[in-house]
Amino acid sequence: MLKQIQRGLVVSCQALENEPLHSSFIMSKLALAAKEGGASGIRANSKEDIIAIKQEVDLPVIGIVKRDYDDSEIYITATKKEIDELIESGCEMIAIDATLRKRPDALPLEELVSYASAKNPAVQLMADISSIEEAKNAERLGFDCVSTTLYGYTEESKKHKLYENDFQFLKDVVKEVSVPVIAEGNIMTPEMVRDVLEMGAYSVVVGGAITRPQQITARFVAQIPK
16 A cells, blocks of 8 residues: 555545534545545545445555544554454555553553554554654554654644644654655645655645535635634
């Protein structure tokens, strides 16, 4: 999959239960629209959505399962249960929260990586990280790539956004690890996509700016003079 998305755009097609477009059918059509627009891959949430998307398009899929757990802040592919669901979905890559926060049932990240690799060695693994330390740790554990997905979304990084200071966090991650680095998180414009690729990002994931019309509408409305 990494070869297929190199220097390309991955479109994140997700809608949670409280969002207007929540539907596996709708996500499959968003994926089709993304393909027709030139996307190289899709990122999707849940076994059901991924199966529907793969019936609609032949693009490779980065799969996740978002699920809340009472004993942990981690909710992106947090346990072996989510790994099992994603293996069954047929996705080519699984993204896992690879932050250093406590996991549900205190499951070590290393054990989850080993479990996923044993279940299906052909499925590649992406580490969603929020710090340089986490990126280095993910590389050590054998992840195939790291993504800046969670920068700005953890307690330690929540004051930051990926694009601040001219994407300095992305540049630092690229310098510190040898695995491919995927740029993801608040990339809002085509110009940002071009810029991060020039800075060394292997590929780019864009979600809300393309596939969440309520957020897109809100940005337009915010510019209307009061």
